[in-house]
Amino acid sequence: MPVDIKNFLTHFFVTGYPLIYGADASIILATVAILFVLTYFKKWKWLWTEWLTTVDHKKIGIMYLIAALLMMFRGGVDAILMRTQLMLPNMHFLGPQHYNEIFTTHGTLMILFVAMPFIFALFNIVVPLQIGARDVAFPYLNAISFWLFFFAALLLNLSFVIGGSPDAGWSSYPPLAGAEFDKGPGENYYLLSLQITGIGSMATGINFLVTILKMRAPGLTLMRLPLFTWSVVGACILIIVSFPALTAALALLLIDRVAGAHFFTMLAGGMPMMYVNLFWIWGHPEVYIVVLPAFGVFSEVVATFSKKRIFGYTSMVASIMVITVISYFVWVHHFFTMGAGPGVNSFFALATMAIAIPTGVKVFNWLFTMYRGRIRITAPMLWTLGFIPNFAIGGATGVLLAVAPADYQYHNSYFLIAHFHQVLIGGTIYGMLAGMYYWWPKMFGHRLSEGLAKHAFWWFNLGFYICFMPQYALGLMGMTRRIYTYPKGLGWGPYNFIATVGAYMMAIGFVLIVANVVYSAFYGERDTTGDIWDARTLEWSLPSPAPHYNFAVIPHVDRRDAWWVMKQERKEGKTTLDLQQEPIRPIHMPNNSGRPFILGVCFFTVGFGFAFSWYALVVLGFLAVAVLLLVRSFEYEDSHYIPVEEIKETEAAYGRL
Ligand code: HEM
Ligand SMILES: [Cu+2]
Numbered sequence: 001m002p003v004d005i006k007n008f009l010t011h012f013f014v015t016g017y018p019l020i021y022g023a024d025a026s027i028i029l030a031t032v033a034i035l036f037v038l039t040y041f042k043k044w045k046w047l048w049t050e051w052l053t054t055v056d057h058k059k060i061g062i063m064y065l066i067a068a069l070l071m072m073f074r075g076g077v078d079a080i081l082m083r084t085q086l087m088l089p090n091m092h093f094l095g096p097q098h099y100n101e102i103f104t105t106h107g108t109l110m111i112l113f114v115a116m117p118f119i120f121a122l123f124n125i126v127v128p129l130q131i132g133a134r135d136v137a138f139p140y141l142n143a144i145s146f147w148l149f150f151f152a153a154l155l156l157n158l159s160f161v162i163g164g165s166p167d168a169g170w171s172s173y174p175p176l177a178g179a180e181f182d183k184g185p186g187e188n189y190y191l192l193s194l195q196i197t198g199i200g201s202m203a204t205g206i207n208f209l210v211t212i213l214k215m216r217a218p219g220l221t222l223m224r225l226p227l228f229t230w231s232v233v234g235a236c237i238l239i240i241v242s243f244p245a246l247t248a249a250l251a252l253l254l255i256d257r258v259a260g261a262h263f264f265t266m267l268a269g270g271m272p273m274m275y276v277n278l279f280w281i282w283g284h285p286e287v288y289i290v291v292l293p294a295f296g297v298f299s300e301v302v303a304t305f306s307k308k309r310i311f312g313y314t315s316m317v318a319s320i321m322v323i324t325v326i327s328y329f330v331w332v333h334h335f336f337t338m339g340a341g342p343g344v345n346s347f348f349a350l351a352t353m354a355i356a357i358p359t360g361v362k363v364f365n366w367l368f369t370m371y372r373g374r375i376r377i378t379a380p381m382l383w384t385l386g387f388i389p390n391f392a393i394g395g396a397t398g399v400l401l402a403v404a405p406a407d408y409q410y411h412n413s414y415f416l417i418a419h420f421h422q423v424l425i426g427g428t429i430y431g432m433l434a435g436m437y438y439w440w441p442k443m444f445g446h447r448l449s450e451g452l453a454k455h456a457f458w459w460f461n462l463g464f465y466i467c468f469m470p471q472y473a474l475g476l477m478g479m480t481r482r483i484y485t486y487p488k489g490l491g492w493g494p495y496n497f498i499a500t501v502g503a504y505m506m507a508i509g510f511v512l513i514v515a516n517v518v519y520s521a522f523y524g525e526r527d528t529t530g531d532i533w534d535a536r537t538l539e540w541s542l543p544s545p546a547p548h549y550n551f552a553v554i555p556h557v558d559r560r561d562a563w564w565v566m567k568q569e570r571k572e573g574k575t576t577l578d579l580q581q582e583p584i585r586p587i588h589m590p591n592n593s594g595r596p597f598i599l600g601v602c603f604f605t606v607g608f609g610f611a612f613s614w615y616a617l618v619v620l621g622f623l624a625v626a627v628l629l630l631v632r633s634f635e636y637e638d639s640h641y642i643p644v645e646e647i648k649e650t651e652a653a654y655g656r657l
Helices: 003-012 018-040 044-052 057-086 096-130 139-158 186-214 227-259 272-306 313-329 331-338 342-354 356-370 379-402 404-410 414-444 450-476 493-523 562-571 595-611 615-633 644-653
Strands: 587-590 639-642
Touching: 018 044, 044 057, 057 096, 057 139, 057 414, 057 493, 096 139, 096 186, 096 227, 096 272, 096 414, 139 186, 139 595, 186 227, 186 595, 227 272, 227 313, 272 313, 272 331, 272 356, 272 379, 272 414, 313 342, 313 356, 331 342, 331 404, 342 356, 342 379, 342 404, 356 379, 379 404, 379 414, 379 450, 414 450, 414 493, 450 493, 595 615
Parallel strands: none
Antiparallel strands: 587 639
């Protein structure tokens, strides 16, 4: 082989790590297996027409969910690798460079490709059904958002085997992430994949805010809106105001890297602190973007399984909105030690602590809702109950970190690692899992096994404390974040060992969750009523899974907890709120389209081209995007009507006519 081709290949493909060869092999095997199964069972057409081209929010939600779980596995493997490396002093399981790459991809994946798709899964699955709508405001755009996210995730993961992963941390600060210290393509992959998924997230934020503001069923005023939907309002506002800061930061850093500009390098008057500000102006609200929907889930779950309406509805709404506003004024707490001075630091310390007030309001309202309720301990309720102590500890340690002078001591130590995992896992992940168990019957028509769910919960929850509690101590003992190993004799060994045992326990919990998904697909209890939990909000008035047009007749709402009220009134023989109060009319629905998927492929091409500075690919990708947009603008028939006959047949098959 000529030397330059050989050079090219060894640079293009990541070589030298046995773990990476393992990854190569498993990628090839999995791809072959998927292709084989699709071909053998003749499922290609089904895959394309039912899923890849769908604009149905329920299906898009399910695809987000599957992607989030897959990425959680990926990020989880990273976590396990890191914890294994840190288990004992002086370990040589991972080298320093590899460790850097792994904490970077782990953090990036978990925030942008696990937490985000997970909340978007629930937005899609729940919001239109909960507000009595037939779809989201912009269904075609919704599909585009999904495919941008999907191909961005693919791009980031590809870096692992082609070209090399980013290694400057999920926050990717220059100058470390600049071209001078990080030749990469890894860092380019990071910038491009975040940029692409960011466009999709921005569109999702706009889409759902408009959906909620404009498409509510008649009578469903804002102050009658279910709390999950309220939390989506908060998250969407935050997405819309914060993502542009990320877009700008990533674009400027990319220009610095590929075009040799100096926005963030001291040369020619650039300023690295500008990046840090821009990043956290997005980065801090981002943690509320992913935790507010979890709060929404807990509100639904607590009310349903306590058989009571939520305590303090108005204060719940107010606290969501207060959190939405304040969380935008705290970003500097991520760099108290970077020399802003006492005035600035005090302002941001106080603003940060102020968030504890509305959050506390919410926690007490959940507790008061449970007080004297008829509580049923189901899987969603378990995750909700598990969340409360977690969040109390995570919130308290957050307030400790917000004390600016104290933060000078434990800034970037393991204390921080323990704190943010406590809120991100104990808040977001617990919330998303609670939501998954709760709405699973609505998605698939059967429920997940309660027995397996309980085992999974206890492995995960106990593992969580065993993993992260020792890390608070480690932080106070001086162990800093992002170190790949440590010497003997510091007293850190036993704590790290225990933490690693906890991480393995969490991994067992995750495997049990996935096992439950598979098991229940065959043996799960079927839901024939559509209202398996005896719940309170409108989505439970539909059959499970809901027909693709959702509501044959749009319901009228005149109170909070609309479905609960309807059920009560039906019991009393008053049927004023009956769903079948109007005649069925033809339903207007959007057409499927393959273009969002192809658009994802084009953006992937652009990203890949940029990563390697192959500008022909970039131009080609952008041209294709332009053509696709043009084609769309000439598409005059993008929707159709479902005839009354077909609706009647479907409803009759559900036994509803
Ligand atoms: C199974 C549970 C998890 C374990 C055992 C785990 C473990 C770790 C470890 C060992 C690190 C590196 C610490 C260091 O060397 O500095 C880390 C970093 C990080 N983790 Fe996790 N993690 C888990 C889940 C999550 C989740 C669910 C999220 C977010 C939703 C998350 C977000 C992050 C972030 C943002 C970083 C920082 C990366 C960086 O420093 O650039 N982790 N995690
Ligand atoms: Cu923050």
